[in-house]
Amino acid sequence: MSKVVANDSTKIFQIQKWFGLNENPDGDTGLKMGEAAEMRNFRVTRENHLQIRPGYAPVCDLAAGQPVRGLWCGYVAGVRHLLAACGGHIWDIGADWTATDLGEVNGADVFFFDFSKKVYMLTGQEYYCWDGETPTLQVVEGYVPTVATATVPSGGGTLLENPNLLTGKKRQEFSPDGTGKVFHLVEEEIDEVLSVEGTSIGHTVDKAAGTVTFESAPEKGTNTISITWRKGDGDREKISGMRFAELYNGSSDSRVFLYGNGTNETRYSDIDRVYLPNAEYFPDLNTMAVDSANTPITAMIRHYDRLLVFKTDSAHSAQYGTITSADGRVIPAFYASPLNREIGCGAPGQVKLVENDARTVFGRGVYRWTLTVGASRDERNAQRISERVEATLGEFDLAQTVAFDDEERQEYYLVCGGRALVHNYAANVWYYYDDFPALCMERMDGEVYFGTADGRLMHLSTQYRNDDLTPIDAYWESGAMAFGKDWGRKHSSTMWVSIKPESQAQLTVTAQSNLKSNYARKLVASGLSSFGNVSFSRWSFSTNRKPQVIRVRLKIKKFTYYTLIFESRSTSATATVLGVDMQVRYMGNVK
Secondary structure: EEEEEEEEEEEEEEEOOOOOOOOOOOOOOOOOEEEEEEEEOOOOOOOOOEEEEOOOEEEOOOOOOOEEEEEEEOOOOOOOOEEEEOOEEEEEOOOOOOEEEEEEEOOOOEEEEEEEEEEEEEOOOOEEEOOOOOOOOOOOOOOOOOOEEEEEEOOOOHHHOOOOOOEEEEEEEEOOOOOOOOOOOOOOOOOEEEEEOOOOOOOEEEEOOOOOEEOOOOOOOOOOOOEEEEEEEEEEEEHHOEEEEEEOOOOOOOOEEOOOOOOEEEOEEEEOOOEEEOOOEEEEOOEEEOOOOOOOOOEEEEOOEEEEEOOOOOOEEEHHHEEOOOOEEEEEEEEEEEEEEEOOOOOOOOEEEOOOEEEEOOOOEEEEEOOOOOOOOOOOHHEOOHHHHHHHHHOHHHOOEEEEEEOOOOEEEEEOOOOOEEOOOOOOOEEEOOOOOOOOOOOOOOOOOOOOOOOEEEEOOOOOOEEEOOOOOEEEOOOOEEEOOOOOEEEEEEEEEOOOEEEEEEEEEEEEEOOOOOOOEEEEEEHHHHOOOOOOOOOOOOOOOOEEEEEEEEEEEOOOOEEEEEEEEEEOOEEEEEEEEEEEEEEEEOO
């Protein structure tokens, strides 16, 4: 926001609010005062003040020289843990920042999710879990389903649970009749019988026929004998090949939907025999194919009582329903309907729920999906919110882009290749960071942490004034300001800069014009006496914490357009600019 205070020939133009970066494709003459044509390593606070971004410092070394492929913070068996994937291993990071190796994993990037007192991990090659109590993680073997019950020795019985894709193991319950000794399984050509429970009578196995023959007939009973066997190893690759997960089951989160294997299919978990949700049970029939097989599912997220499903070129909404099977059973089913046939998600797994709206990255834009209960196909569901930074976003490789929502500070990050675009959705402004080597990000205790390509865990915080002892190179450049008269020549020799007093609060101010790009550079400082982040070259004895206004004499003559610039390159400085007042005198028309 700007204000103008004027007399006949002199006006004071005030910047009282800062509006972030605006990469206007038509040039910077149309930017409003407070917007930046170029902005690097500055942020805008919730109150619309300009501030040098936080720095970062290492808190933990994992596997030297190996990239951190995943971060997760949550509860496992009632205890909170911070887990990291690095160097082909999973690390449990303690309160003292020591890392405990939980075991080796196959695959590159690791996706974590918690379910039923465990944490599960997907790598695109295998499916792992950790219960928080055993010293190492485990490969998920899979729930063993009871495929039939109340089976007489000659076979038959009541079909109960479908086979599990994760395993070739199955269980069958028998009701002996007191005379039969040969018990027929529902499958032939089995690999092995794993256990026979409910009797101590000796037995032999015919794997080809799929039978178990007892030495004598077991005593008559109902479901008193249970036989577990294995035939094959299931169809694990349909589950282990998935890369991402989302929880959904209508109005609850009791099913795990897996996706990300390059197809248009998602596989979802089921409840076990005792009606408990189970993330290790994926029947073959529990699959949902979304739209055409030509494009894969790239992202999924629960929104109200529906599941939003994004593909590379479209968006769909899935809802819970039921169907009646041929044997009369009512079983759950999920139905997908299109929301948008043109816009989807180009960054795999990077959909976030921000202020109760889903956000995806597609092409050169970030889209907010403003959906209401019962919303149907409507192109207006997708609202583009990133026009001001589309030039920089267009340089991002979406396949390598990571999205992160810092709810504490209401900042939405898009990170790729050591660069970050940040949307402060409280102030609705964008800004840009470089020298920001985050591969994955996580929040714990209100603080933000990220993993790097060299195997370290960094803490991002305003308590650091540098990037791991490297200076933060901050730069802010306004648009070309004509001060209301682009046909007139102007003169400016004085401005007033208001800065929040802090330890080592300082930055440099300069300007450019349509006539000259190299003007004097003036240091503006409002430091407090403190031994924190101290620099004796700029020592201050001030203890006044009231905002300070500093007059800056910067003479710019006969200009038509004026560009204001703030700079800082320091390992110890910070600055929060509250406002700027620029005195401008009109001289005559451009000749």
